[in-house]
Amino acid sequence: MEYAEILHRCFRCGFCKLPSDYTDINCPSYLKFKFETYSPGGRMWLLKAWLNKDIKTTPRLAEILFSCTACGNCVEHCVFPAFKEDLLNAFIAGKGELVNEKAIPPKVRDYFEAIYLHGNPFKRLRKNRANWATELNLESFSGQTYLFYVGCLGSYDENGQKMAYHTAKLMIDGGVSFGILGDKESCDGNEVRSMGEMELFKHIAEKNIQEFRNAGVENIITLSPHAYHSFKNDYSQLGGHFNVYHYSHILKDLxxxxxxxxxxxxxxxxxxxxxxxxxxxxxxxxxxxxxxxxxxxxxxxxxxxxxxxxxxxxxxxxxxxxxxxxxxxxxxxxxxxxxxxxxxxxxxxxxxxxxxxxxxxxxxxxxxxxxxxxxxxxxxxxxxx
Amino acid sequence: MKNIDKELADIVGSEFVSNHPEEKFIYSRDMGTMEPAFPDLVVMPNTTEEIQKIVQLANREEIPITPMGGGLTLSGLVRPLKGGIVMDLKRMNRIIAVNEKSRYVITEAGTSQGMLQAYLKKHHPSLKHSVPDAPPIATIAGNVLIHGSGHISQSGGFHSEMLNGMEVVMPTGEVVRIGSCATSPYWFSRAPLPDLAGLFLGWAGTTGIVTKLAIKLYPNRLFNDVKAFVTEDSEQVAEVIHRVTGTQVAEDVNVVMSSRMPGFQIVFMTYSADTKEELTWKRNLIRASLKKFIDDNVGGFMVVLPVLKGDFLEVPMKNITQFADEMQGGGFEYIGAIMPIELFSEAYRTGIEIADHFGIPHFIIVRVVGLGHCMMFAYAYAFNRADEADIKKVQAALEDTNRKVLQMGGIPWKAEAPAQKQIIEHMDPNTFALMNRIRAVLDPKGIMNPGNWEV
The missing domain is CATH 3.40.50 (Rossmann fold)
Structure with a gap:
């Protein structure tokens, strides 16, 4: 497993569970489940035990790993600079091992399947992806300054659709030159990556990079910070170099x-x-x-x-x-x-x-x-x- | 062991009972070198009443219970040596009340040091509690019950001395109150009643489960500073401590010795004040108290660069935890020997000898407890958790250290189960017999953390 060499270096001191002023538990899964196993240190030690074959693959182990939201609090507050930056990478690698063993929670499996087959987790039709924009008569991307990438929630979730609508409306009113991909848009893959399905992520990212390139995209505005992160930091490692903005950056300019x-x-x-x-x-x-x-x-x-x-x-x-x-x-x-x-x-x-x-x-x-x-x-x- | 999962689930909710291999693995060990001991179940109660029911159930079925706070002693005190239930108390983390005027806080047993620190900072900024240098997730109760010490221990003594009162679930299920809260709505003191707190302090969870406690709070002053005094003559350090503590202005006095600075003993003294003038006055008192050593040319004050002062004034000090990565192996354990300060030089030389013998870099940190009334002399050994031979080596060094500490006249603090046996060997037999008689009365079925304080 990648990053296996750092697992035993975790002391399980618990700084990672907390914010910097120690107010309260700040690791989402530990906050919810309370058992030490669901803390970042618990995951580190369990992964080591699992690699050592001291514990077996179980649904509980999968739940412990996949309950990690990849929020990065542990990375932020770990007191060991020599390996803190790789904590999340280790958890993602651990999830990846379970993906390879097909030992993942049913809902995680459903998520991957839906993304692979439908390009979104909700199994919704691709042709409906731009329904949120109907009222606005938005242009398809054809060389405007920005591509507005709304993502799966922006396309299909009621709240996300409202976000996309309001953002687009503000940009229109502000004279921002942008277009959307509509039914050519697909999942950004950030959650797929954070859940350890690296092959699927690579497949998604390469397809999106090709789509962006074919359309002549240079600048992307994302609705979701997750897509922003992925396009900015992960796609670039696969050759996809774009200028990426979150919509808050555009609103700030406006x-x-x-x-x-x-x-x-x-x-x-x-x-x-x-x-x-x-x-x-x-x-x-x-x-x-x-x-x-x-x-x-x-x-x-x-x-x-x-x-x-x-x-x-x-x-x-x-x-x-x-x-x-x-x-x-x-x-x-x-x-x-x-x-x-x-x-x-x-x-x-x-x-x-x-x-x-x-x-x-x-x-x-x-x-x-x-x-x-x-x-x-x-x-x-x-x-x- | 009879299957009691369902009964436990009825008490605390099924999501807070586990017999999964993952929880059994993690709760079988701590960060130190002690061998794992596996629980049959891990349970997380949320109220005193739930704990009562669990204890009654465990009594009926004669199932061991190991109460757990932060689980950060490093000496394996919350490993369930005879199986049974590990009771993780961290859900019980409510801060119940702060009495500003009488300077105390009442809190549940699962409240962490960090949580109380943040709470006081936000709601009662003029007050603080004595924080140990354990990670902030360590619990208040756990540290009090092991006779811990911290950043106000030079002026305030052991954290167990800062305890005003407790609520305890006895091994037979009754709830008792200890201290003034037994007879008064206020949790102000353990005096003037017969002091029953001793039935629970230092017993490694073998006499009951503390559910609530009150501890003393102290003024949190605006201005803080640190002075560092360095000497290469270990024979001088006890006198340095004696003189500095005699001024009664320092809140915390620590001595640090490390193989990174061979031969040097550095005494760090932190102090605080309400005004800059008062801070200067205290600084001058400390300087004056140590003038003799400068005149004798055996030591001097070290400049603590402003950029480094933050590290020395940090509460808790993160760099102590960071020692765990010294060998790039994620582990360290230490023998915190409680001993009189006149043993400083002998204890220091012994530490160097042990480290040299086992080929381990030495790291020794000493915290003065009380006004020089004693000290916690910590011999810390880092190890590589992935290297069994390294772990064995450090185990041997720890055992050797415990033996030598006892020979010197010190007593290992929060001792591992094997070290408890070493202590018992040195103990007055009548004292140990009394301990056993007390335990037999309090815990007739022997369910509370068995395997500890036993021969």
Whole structure:
């Protein structure tokens, strides 16, 4: 197994479970399941034990590995600089071994199959991929400055579709030159990679790179931070070199250049940093700059913010497999409670996975009267307060 | 062992009971060198009442219970030596109340050091607790119960001395309160009642399960600084400690010796103040207390560069945990010997000899406990977890260290099960007989962490 040489170097000290001020558990799967096995150190030691044949392949082992959201909190807070950067790589490699053994949770298998056969995890028709854009009469990409890549959730999930719509509308209004791929768009593959199916990821990425090249794409705006990360960091390793932007970067260029002057009523909002924009790509400011530029918004921060943000629990395919769903200690439910504690009336997100997770969590918590989840583009569009 | 999975699931919920091989593997061992001992079940209760029910069940079925906090002693104290149930208490992590005026906090047993640290910083910034240099996921209760020490131990003593009271589930299932909380709504002190806390402190979980506790809090001052005094003469260090602690201005005094700086003993003294003037005054007191050694040309103050001060003032100090990667092998264990400070030089020489004998780089860190009343002299040995021979070598070094510590007149702290046997060999037989009589009364069926404090 790749990265096997670092497994025994983990001391299992547990810094990786926490944010930098140690407020509370910040590893989503450990937060939910509580057993040491579901912590990053638990995974390291279990993988070592598994390679040593001290434990066998079991559904429990698969659940432990695939409950990792790849949020990167462990990488951020591990105190061993010699190998911390490879913690997630080791977990992904471990998942990859289980993929090779065909010993993966049924929902993970379903995810891979759906992506392979349909180009999306929901088994939805490719021809419907651009339904969200019908009202906007968006142009297909044909050499405009940007390709707007909306991804699977942006194409098929109700909340994601709204995000895509609002973002596109703002870009149209702002005079941004862009087009979409429509039914030629396919999954970006980031979750496939983070779930260890490297062959499928490579297949997806190479196909997408070819599609982008054929269309003459140079600049890509993504709806999802996951796609942003993949295009920016992983596709380039497969020869796909594009200038990649998250939509928050574009919104910042459009409206976020100056501080708003608020007079009259204001509304408190808090921002949830998406893992693949924040910890994975060190971008914490663009969305905040946008929010600060909107008159009437009072930006309040949660205890765990920026590089300490608690993941929504949707990464690593968990938005689909739902291994971390259910119960008051699911990361999304913990996070919406944390947002509510700030006094915010709106929890602002910039990722279609986050909005999906938090919408469900707010219903489960019964706090929809008190806290609203909105994507950044919708906030801009609505012109709160 | 009778199958009690379902009964446990009825008590705590099925998701918090496991007999899966994965949990059995992880909960069979800790980060040190002790051999694994496998549990039959791991259970995670959420309330005192749930613990009561589990204990009653275990009593009925005569199944061992090993209570677990952070599981970070490194000496294998939460390995279930005779199988049974490992009870992981980390779900019980609620901070119940802070009394600002009387400076104490009441918390559940699973609350981590880091969580309390962050909570105080946010809600009671004028207060702090004594934090050990264990990783922040270590629990408050676990550290108190092993007689731990930390960043205020020079002024406040062992963490067990900072304990105001406890709620305990007895091995037979009754819930008892220890300290002022037994007779008062306040958890302010263990005095003036008969002090029953000793029935649970230092017993390695063999006398009951602590579910709540109150510990003392201390002023968290605005200005913090560190001084470092270095000498190459180990004979001087006990006197250095004696003089510095005599000023009563340092909060924490540590001595560090490492094969990276052979021959040097560096005494780090941290202190804090409400104003810059007070900080300067304390600094001057410390300087004056050690002037004799500078005049005698046997030591001097070392400049701590501003960029490094953060590392020395960090609570807890991460670089102690980082020692685990010294051999690129993810492991270290140490013998923390509690001993009087006059043994410093002998203890230091012994440490060097043992390290040389076993071919292990030496790393010794000493924390002064109380006003020089004693010290925790830690002989730390890093090892490569992937190399069985290396683990065996460090096990032998640890055993040798325990033996020599006892010969010197020190006592190994949070001793491994084999070291507990070594301690018992040195112990007054009547003392050990009393321990056994107490245990027989408290735990007639011998279910609490059996295998510890036994010959």
């Amino acid at each position: 409206i976020g250049k100056k501080e708003a002057v608020t007079s009259g009523t204001s509304i408190p909002v808090t921002f949830h940093d998406p893992c693949y924009l924040g910890r994975h790509n060190n971008d914490y400011q663009a969305a905040r700059d946008v929010l600060r530029a909107i008159p009437g918004i009072e930006l309040v921060e949660m205890d765990r913010t920026m590089n300490n943000a608690l993941c929504c629990g949707g990464g690593g395919g968990n938005f689909y497999t739902d291994i971390l769903g259910g119960g008051p200690d699911s990361p999304a439910r913990v996070r919406v409670r944390e947002a509510l504690e700030t006094g915010a009336e709106v929890l602002v997100v910039a990722c279609p996975q986050c909005i999906l997770m938090f919408e469900d969590a707010i219903k489960s918590e019964g706090i929809s009267e008190k806290l609203n989840v909105m994507d950044l583009s919708e906030v801009v569009q609505s012109g709160l307060p």
